[in-house]
Amino acid sequence: EVQLVDSGGGLVQPGGSLRLSCAASGYTFTNYAMSWVRQAPGKGLEWVSGISGSADSTYYADSVKGRFTISSDSSKNTVYLQMNSLRAEDTALYYCARDKIWGPNDAFDIWGQGTVVTVSS
Amino acid sequence: DIQMTQSPSAMSASVGDRVTITCRASQGISNYLAWFQQKPGKVPKRLIYAASSLQSGVPSRFSGSGSGTEFTLTINSLQPEDFATYYCVQHNSYPRTFGQGTKVEIK
Numbered sequence: 304e305v306q307l308v309d310s311g312g313g314l315v316q317p318g319g320s321l322r323l324s325c326a327a328s329g330y331t332f333t334n335y336a337m338s339w340v341r342q343a344p345g346k347g348l349e350w351v352s353g354i355s356g357s358a359d360s361t362y363y364a365d366s367v368k369g370r371f372t373i374s375s376d377s378s379k380n381t382v383y384l385q386m387n388s389l390r391a392e393d394t395a396l397y398y399c400a401r402d403k404i405w406g407p408n409d410a411f412d413i414w415g416q417g418t419v420v421t422v423s424s
Numbered sequence: 425d426i427q428m429t430q431s432p433s434a435m436s437a438s439v440g441d442r443v444t445i446t447c448r449a450s451q452g453i454s455n456y457l458a459w460f461q462q463k464p465g466k467v468p469k470r471l472i473y474a475a476s477s478l479q480s481g482v483p484s485r486f487s488g489s490g491s492g493t494e495f496t497l498t499i500n501s502l503q504p505e506d507f508a509t510y511y512c513v514q515h516n517s518y519p520r521t522f523g524q525g526t527k528v529e530i531k
Contacts, residue, residue: 407474
């Protein structure tokens, strides 16, 4: 079964750091990109960051550029999102979602269950 | 960056109605567009991929159309379980961008 399990969320003070993890299983990890998508309370979906299957390309939304870093470890089939200099507006439910750089068929077909990040003093 | 403009932002409809939701891209994205349904407290569920292909297991009353810059999600004969929020996303280029969402409520 193809599955994504995201974890690492929690309560952090403004200016603090957190690392999210997304463990993938059931498919060839390096054949797919991965994206992080967040949803603030009562708000819509916002794409945050993406990484290619080979990890040689990374992408960021302007709202997190310079503060968040995406990476992956193919030996563990895991993608990470290192979040630094966190702000109250980063408070959200964070999902990882399988993505595909080439071809229209496979993007965002599988999602993790989400992990909650709360930035508050 | 490609902007996705989704409309309407909310709508009221009755069971049995036909519902149409539109997403417009600020530049051409071919058919690199997907539609999702999200219910409160649940993970988004992909309904349509490649603009018009129905995800396996999704009822045939859902359909998608369009290419380039204008896309439509249609729900024929709305069912009680279809009351939810719907989103489009373009994945033609980075950054990926979602539409603002359409909340379909019971009239």
